Amino acid sequence: MSDFGSKILLLAAGGSLGTILRYLVYQFADKYLNPHIPWGTLLVNLIGSFLIGLVWGSMEKLALTPALRFFLIIGVLGSFTTFSAFAYDSFYLFNQGQVRWMLINLLLNNVLGLLLCGIGFYGIKLFT
Numbered sequence: 205m206s207d208f209g210s211k212i213l214l215l216a217a218g219g220s221l222g223t224i225l226r227y228l229v230y231q232f233a234d235k236y237l238n239p240h241i242p243w244g245t246l247l248v249n250l251i252g253s254f255l256i257g258l259v260w261g262s263m264e265k266l267a268l269t270p271a272l273r274f275f276l277i278i279g280v281l282g283s284f285t286t287f288s289a290f291a292y293d294s295f296y297l298f299n300q301g302q303v304r305w306m307l308i309n310l311l312l313n314n315v316l317g318l319l320l321c322g323i324g325f326y327g328i329k330l331f332t
Contacts, residue, residue, distance in 0.1 A: 214271060218279015226284050240305055242293035245286065246312055252285030253317040257324025265332045 205213075229251070230244035237243040259276050262268070268276075290313055297306035 210271070211274060214275045215279045218275040219283040222280040222283030225280075226286065240302075241309055241312070242289075242297075245289045245293050246309065249285050249287075249290060249313050249317050250320050252281050254320035254324040256281050256285075257321040257326075258328050259324075261325035261328035262332060265328075 226244075226248050229247050233243035233247055256277060259268070259273065259281070263273060290309075294306050294309055297303075297309060
């Protein structure tokens with residue numbers, strides 16, 4: 205199989221896994237968390253930010269192969285996190301006149317997402 209074909213298969217497998225995981229997080233959020241904030245999107249973005257930081261920070265020490273990095277970062281985590289859902293949720297809150305909740309959602313996703321990415325990146329370096 206060509207390198208291109210192998211990458212497509214890795215993306216398909218990782219994308220499928222990430223999509224299923226995202227669905228499970230959304231189901232949990234819908235069932236157990238307060239409906240004022242779109243928790244499903246927030247959780248996948250925060251968890252994904254942390255995990256991307258972990259994978260990125262551990263690439264050298266764990267000697268992750270390029271194929272595994274491709275599978276994890278672009279495939280699994282690329283489909284697990286979702287900016288389009290974040291944009292939709294934020295605009296939906298705005299359109300419903302819930303500007304306060306929209307601003308809270310914007311801040312939580314962006315500030316905590318960046319913070320968790322950094323914690324993942326530097327945290328893995330401290331413990332490996």
